[in-house]
Amino acid sequence: MIAGLLAALVAPLSLRGGPATSGDLDLAARVRAAVEDDRGYQALHVSEITPTSVRHTGVGSIDPGGAEALGAATPIELGSITKTFNGLLLADAIARGEVAATDPVSTYLPRLAGSPIGGVTLEELASHRGAVPPFPPPTMARGLWGLLTNTDQLSGDQLDWVLDQAAAMPLFGERGTVQYSNLGATLLGWALASAAQQPDWQTYVTTRLLTPLAMTHTRFAATRDQIPPDAPRGRLVGGRQAVQGVSPVYQPAGSSTWTTPEDIARYAQAILRGTAPGLPALDPRFAGEQAASPGDPRVGYHWFTLTVAGRTVQWHNGATVGYTSMLVIDRSAGRAVFVVGNSTRPVDPLAIRLLTGVADGPGSTDVPMPVIALAATTVALVLIAGAGFAAYRARTRLQLVRATAGALLGLSLWRVAGPWDHAPGLLWILVAAATAANVMLGIARVRSRPWHRPRLAALSWAGAVLALAAAGLVLSMGLH
Template structure:
């Protein structure tokens, strides 16, 4: 849910790429379009120094690079090693899948079986944290332990990167387990998806205990050597290493304790090999990581950290993004198309991750063309000024039954209209989403935003109230309600 509220603002940040926001799918293939201008636009909009892209298609990889790996230094290339951030979690999940294939553990195992005594806190409401909870992001473990802000003296955003890297410099697995024993689960395990670096750090420690080998050794054994990748866990030649930036140069996040959650570093040449292995999925462990464990691809599912969904033409695809203090990353792949893409940049913060996703969608359109069903729906709705969204969708589906409109896709469409000052058209799209997803707090929240813009205060209040009833933690709805009620 937080992801979609964030997108309300992020769509403003990438106007040149906004109408390519949704990953698309199978259509008659066309030659690769003007990717260089898309990269140039990204560098400008994201204020990034450099970007490296690898496109894998039918076993052939094409590389595209722009800008600099280091300011006033080396240019970005396929060999430039970037911090890949949370994409690392899919690596850690794959090692777990190997452990499962080898019958060392089971997905449903209580993780406390593999820890010393003293971790009664890793259960709540009679439900213990399992391996499945970790790889589906439903562990209910806190995001970071100890909490970055309180443990580090509430640093400002500018101070945080250096404080974190200094704190974790000598922080060991023993320190982590000591602090883990004091942590509190934020919810019942298995109930809700939440980002947690703690969960993947713990998984890395558990795997090391199970195998009696270090995490870097396991990465090399199960991923780098089989896929033919260079090492991403140890020292990397300064000539290859990108410097990460967020306005200024950021400290590297190459800390041992962080490694299983977001500390791997690779170039697109190596990440292309990783994607090739995912697309082929010949290894049973790789195939297992691609099975949905939480949710459904009709909306969104999760399998061993991969987010699994259907594109606008019903093609199944997998995606993940990541970010460190100074780098951002995004990758997705479509097994049926034998297509995948990875994008790495030396610019940090969450906005850039989303802009990379936008760019990946734009490149996909350049390669395959827009899906016919989605293109026809866009033309139909524009011709009628969104007068009958449900009727238009039904008519297009009679010609293109493959047309798939999940909640997120429709929600983004609505916000593009809203930011284009077309509030009534946006309200029509959001109303369709609410009807299709009546139990989604985010759908009601978005609809209320459009109703506010067209001056329907009564309707907006009702929709924000419904959003809050469905999700009492919806801060955006709560704030908007306060503002609207002051004027009544």
């Protein structure tokens, strides 16, 4: 019983939205009907936008068990939809005569001169066709560690360091093929700011886009004190609060954009009305992954195109450590939908369903259980089962310690990366309780046994310490 109670205290949460609602109640009812299964969602906010009207609603509680829903003025993390700002600004800069689409990026970022990435053109960066790696390798490694440990790993990178890293990197595949790159989007943003003779990208995007469109609540956090103090925390799989990332460099890629649904509605309205700068950015120009045929254009300047039930829509999504978002626009129908949620479950299918009314078309079907969750579950259960068998077979106290550490490692890994958007946390509790019971039986069996075999003392102690250290590390990730 005690083991079960302890397991319940640290068990992963299976996120569910809850009854909290804000804004338009009719829209809220349609959102709940479109969601069908709210596992993995915490709070959602939906904006339905036309050139002359906006309807906002929030469904689900910001915090598990809470009563507050996301509102139209609530600060939210936008993610990679920020890249579309650069798309519009590239088209605008071309119209102003500041740049040409085929200019190499090194024209405006001379530290890249003579390097493979320096020769990539602005339009290739804007369409992810420049074979630019996703991030510099050190940043990629730190980013993966940050995902595992729920820590911010991007805030230390500075622009000159990133440019020097990019100048030393080879291309990642062949130019002309769409390969999504946050580094490429970052370089494009800083190149455009340089071409416009602006001191930094934040000043540039504020002057050219945010101020003209009255997006007064959109900001880019380079330090933690620039994050809105009332911004809700995102939630990771299993219910952990997500770290709020900041970055002085990767802002053009969407690393740390804080805005409100009201501001994004203004942005979408300006596109629908034709008053936003750089509207040709939305036009598909290049073949993409979702092309119906090799020559079918699906990619513009940081905007993607999708055809659903004969309707052509432009879209971009976003995903940070604890938020997901989607903006989808049907210019011919004069409608747009923006969806944001403070969890890691994608909102793309929901946004497309709400805009098109199609429940099973391209992009509107939910993703299956992520591969990483399946892999983590497989590895974790193998560790737990193996440790359980080892505990049953233990003949010394240190053998039982190693088996217990292996079980803790498996349980912690499963808690951190398991399929808790799809499976109830009760499953983890049951397995943890059974594992604890097996360990308790093992303790009773080895209580009168020696700590280790006489000739294997050093090896036995080293194995036990390493196993406990690994289990402690992963457990700390799971509780962070």
